Amino acid sequence: MKRLLTFLVVLALIGYLSFKGAVWWLADQRLAEARNAVEEMGVIERGDIRSGVEGRLVLGNGSYQDFRLTQPLDFDRLVFNAGSPMALLSALLDPADLPAHWSLVAENLRLSLGANMFRNWVTAAGDTTPALFSPVCGPDHRQHLGSGDLLRLGISGVSGEALVIQSADGLYAELTTANTGSVEVDWPGARLEPLSPAALPESTQSPMTVTLRDGGMMRRVAAYCARESGVETGEWTSIVMDAFRKALAARGFSASDQLLALYRQWLTEGGELTVELNPSAPAWGVPVRTEDSANATLTVRYNRSMVPDVYLDRIEPAAPELPEEVLEPGVAGESANGEGANVVAGWNLADKEKAEAWVGRTVRVTLDNGNVVEGRLASVGDSRMEVARLMDGGEVAYPIAIRLIATFEVWRHGQAR
Numbered sequence: 001m002k003r004l005l006t007f008l009v010v011l012a013l014i015g016y017l018s019f020k021g022a023v024w025w026l027a028d029q030r031l032a033e034a035r036n037a038v039e040e041m042g043v044i045e046r047g048d049i050r051s052g053v054e055g056r057l058v059l060g061n062g063s064y065q066d067f068r069l070t071q072p073l074d075f076d077r078l079v080f081n082a083g084s085p086m087a088l089l090s091a092l093l094d095p096a097d098l099p100a101h102w103s104l105v106a107e108n109l110r111l112s113l114g115a116n117m118f119r120n121w122v123t124a125a126g127d128t129t130p131a132l133f134s135p136v137c138g139p140d141h142r143q144h145l146g147s148g149d150l151l152r153l154g155i156s157g158v159s160g161e162a163l164v165i166q167s168a169d170g171l172y173a174e175l176t177t178a179n180t181g182s183v184e185v186d187w188p189g190a191r192l193e194p195l196s197p198a199a200l201p202e203s204t205q206s207p208m209t210v211t212l213r214d215g216g217m218m219r220r221v222a223a224y225c226a227r228e229s230g231v232e233t234g235e236w237t238s239i240v241m242d243a244f245r246k247a248l249a250a251r252g253f254s255a256s257d258q259l260l261a262l263y264r265q266w267l268t269e270g271g272e273l274t275v276e277l278n279p280s281a282p283a284w285g286v287p288v289r290t291e292d293s294a295n296a297t298l299t300v301r302y303n304r305s306m307v308p309d310v311y312l313d314r315i316e317p318a319a320p321e322l323p324e325e326v327l328e329p330g331v332a333g334e335s336a337n338g339e340g341a342n343v344v345a346g347w348n349l350a351d352k353e354k355a356e357a358w359v360g361r362t363v364r365v366t367l368d369n370g371n372v373v374e375g376r377l378a379s380v381g382d383s384r385m386e387v388a389r390l391m392d393g394g395e396v397a398y399p400i401a402i403r404l405i406a407t408f409e410v411w412r413h414g415q416a417r
Helices: 002-037 083-095 120-124 148-154 197-203 217-229 233-248 257-267 352-358
Strands: 040-045 048-052 056-066 073-082 100-114 158-169 170-177 181-189 208-213 253-255 272-277 301-304 313-315 344-350 361-365 374-382 386-392 394-401 404-414
Touching: 002 040, 002 048, 002 083, 056 083, 056 352, 148 217, 181 361, 217 233, 217 257, 233 257, 253 257, 257 301, 352 374, 352 404, 361 386, 374 394
Parallel strands: none
Antiparallel strands: 040 056, 048 056, 056 073, 073 100, 100 158, 158 170, 170 181, 181 208, 208 272, 253 313, 272 301, 344 404, 361 374, 361 404, 374 386, 386 394
16 A cells, blocks of 8 residues: 555656646746847847646746846746646647637736837838827927826836736736726637637627726826926916817817717816727727718727717828928028028028038938938037937937938028028
8 A cells, every 4th residue: 555655646746747847848838939039129039937737837037128128027927827738738739729718817017117218220211101090298289198107107117916817708908007907808709819819809899898007097197298398287288288189180080079078077186997809890889970871889988987989080180280490480581600591491401511500400411321300409529419309218319420411491580582
């Protein structure tokens, strides 16, 4: 009997060690494949690999550095629970063979904030379409809330926990942070496939329910941005709302009165906002009213109360406005050397060797390779100049070698020739 018991203990120990070794090796292989898959976008540091006989895989003290960001995303523990040891082994052998029910928990996620969160090459290639939800935060109304403003608000980073639960009924996800609120997503019928995450919207036709809670963040942002813009909160809100209308008009939409009122309320008070969206539908499922759908409205709850008549109307896309420099007072005929010479209002060629006279003005630089940089001329040295552009994270300066400049233009006010 003693020999049988010893044999069973040894057999169990061998089975346990074999399971742990197999999970470690398979997890290491899958993570190596994941690193290769994202090598053009970022770097994965997997950290420690641990597992449990209940069907859990645990990664400890890892991080992900996206090449587009200046700061990495760190985590203490990333726990994948397949529900059973066999389901875990099957999922590691073939990631397409995930069980019907699994979960993923990220503990102590941390993203430190810097003055500029995006790399220069990312912001330089940004979309020129006006952002819909980017509050003005400075005396120049082209300057929007960025990570530098959050730092000045006392928010040095974002930390919290994330949860993803896949079940036969659909997908549920939530992100809860310590100082910037939370977001929850409940998506009936959705199925997340690790090998093709982009196919997630096609896995279901059902809308998702998204719940946002700001945790008091919006009141702080409104007070800070109004102060930075040099206006009262009410006037700041009107400026942001006007930018929102223009951004919608650039996309060919106008918002209903209730939608505008809801956005204004969220800007100044925050709270809890629950909305049904459909990523696979036009305008993310926000109704665009026509003669055939005159009563269509979006399902929205603000602080758990239903908000009626939230919709969009289709309009002709608004033509892009002239740069704000056109609205600034200028002196006709001013030139870099102080001589009075008639110029045409708009972009005028200037001598790059005398660029120092245009410091602080809006310039456009075309390089020998065809690249164009437009912004405020920040400084000029013996061999290079710096052109600053307003980005989401603040102002970014681009150093440019003067010898590589093909044409140097200045936005000037003047009279027709």
